[in-house]
Amino acid sequence: MTSERSLEALLEEIPVRRMQRRLVRCVPQLDFMAGLPPRFLYTSGRPNRCNPRDVDCLYFSENEWTANAEYRRQWRGTAAESQPRLTFFARAHLRKIIDLENEDVTAALGLTVEDIFGSWRLSRRPTLLQQLGLAISRQRSIAAIRFPSAALRDRNQAGWNLAIFPLSLQEPDRVEILGKSGDVLEQLP
Amino acid sequence: MSIESDVIHRSEARLLTALGRHYVVLLRKDEPQLLAAIDAAILDLLAEKEIPYQEQLSLRADLGLLLARLQEPCRSILRSRYGLDGSIAEPAELGGSLEGSIREVPRRCLYLLSRYLLARSPEPVPPVADFAETPGSREPAGEPAVDPLGQLKSVVSATEDLRTASGRLSARKVAETFGLSVAELSRLIQRSRQAVSKTPDAESLQPALARFERIARLKAVLSESEFLRWLRMPNEQLDDRSPLDGLREGRADEIADFVEDMLAGNTT
Numbered sequence: 001m002t003s004e005r006s007l008e009a010l011l012e013e014i015p016v017r018r019m020q021r022r023l024v025r026c027v028p029q030l031d032f033m034a035g036l037p038p039r040f041l042y043t044s045g046r047p048n049r050c051n052p053r054d055v056d057c058l059y060f061s062e063n064e065w066t067a068n069a070e071y072r073r074q075w076r077g078t079a080a081e082s083q084p085r086l087t088f089f090a091r092a093h094l095r096k097i098i099d100l101e102n103e104d105v106t107a108a109l110g111l112t113v114e115d116i117f118g119s120w121r122l123s124r125r126p127t128l129l130q131q132l133g134l135a136i137s138r139q140r141s142i143a144a145i146r147f148p149s150a151a152l153r154d155r156n157q158a159g160w161n162l163a164i165f166p167l168s169l170q171e172p173d174r175v176e177i178l179g180k181s182g183d184v185l186e187q188l189p
Numbered sequence: 190m191s192i193e194s195d196v197i198h199r200s201e202a203r204l205l206t207a208l209g210r211h212y213v214v215l216l217r218k219d220e221p222q223l224l225a226a227i228d229a230a231i232l233d234l235l236a237e238k239e240i241p242y243q244e245q246l247s248l249r250a251d252l253g254l255l256l257a258r259l260q261e262p263c264r265s266i267l268r269s270r271y272g273l274d275g276s277i278a279e280p281a282e283l284g285g286s287l288e289g290s291i292r293e294v295p296r297r298c299l300y301l302l303s304r305y306l307l308a309r310s311p312e313p314v315p316p317v318a319d320f321a322e323t324p325g326s327r328e329p330a331g332e333p334a335v336d337p338l339g340q341l342k343s344v345v346s347a348t349e350d351l352r353t354a355s356g357r358l359s360a361r362k363v364a365e366t367f368g369l370s371v372a373e374l375s376r377l378i379q380r381s382r383q384a385v386s387k388t389p390d391a392e393s394l395q396p397a398l399a400r401f402e403r404i405a406r407l408k409a410v411l412s413e414s415e416f417l418r419w420l421r422m423p424n425e426q427l428d429d430r431s432p433l434d435g436l437r438e439g440r441a442d443e444i445a446d447f448v449e450d451m452l453a454g455n456t457t
Contacts, residue, residue, distance in 0.1 A: 027454030028410045030343045046446045059456040074451045077422050080410050119428050121443055151457050161456045
């Protein structure tokens, strides 16, 4: 397995690319807009596919199709799976992201299909993707990982998600939550 | 602490910048010193007499908003410490007794506040993970460092029935909500059934019960019966174990994290 130190070294030379696009997330219909101010760009430091515990990370999908699939997977088997949900949009301008669609990147990182799509919630040790997230959170150049949707893979389809590391965002990087008329509700950094 | 008040006009930016500087300087030193410095920075700012009254009010309002993101009892403890529940003169008095009083503020409350502040600091700061790896400083996983979900009325009301009139979580009510006997819940939180039965809302049970409360937040979306069904349903994200199996294997933190991801709409 790639060690943490070698991951940090790999980040210096790994292929990166820009990203400028709209992002999407689906959430249950709770009173998210009732807060003053509403808080969408919060991170809890809880582990997820691309970050270990205590590393802040924001997750989005690239389009509504993927965001819906992710939502349905979370709520699978419950009535909420097919109930109305809230969809919110963000706009990201990021100078450098790691794109796992690029085979040169996955080869350089030594990532297998299991590393990318495998189960992580009950893993006793940080997965390789989580170790990569930790390495990214420790530098200020690369701000995000673009990774394939496990929810869509379940359906033999393809879609992409983005894990953004807020503490790695440096101007002119920008992530904005958009309101109804396209006005910015919240912004990072 | 010197503040360039002609350069920094916004009280929140002033607070964050001051704390960010302290953080960078003290990061590599021991954690008590870091937390004491953050505490001192806040007390100094609140006590500074040269800040115009209006700005002082604004600073207190911003601090109040930050503290609102913490859970109880830290929210109340820190509000009280920084004089947000009293007159504007009180924090200045507190500032003078920092050396002794830092011991009286739960370290964990200051740690949680520091995490939230540093995540929002306008200056680049080292990642939180570095701080977390300081020996002895790792945050227990039971409660979120910042808890915006806990500020949503619908989420709060979904778990109100787990509490007694005192506001504390009750093991008896938790057991009922999760469809467990008190004896089984006692086993899950590693306490004796006798002790739990005697004082089901004991202070000493609160950290363990808080994990169950985070899981029960799901009732903001699911009905009681659906919640019970979800608890017992095999889940592919848990390697086809049910959430209840996870609880029985001592993985309450992971199940609570899962629920948070569901409510926050995080990807899988």
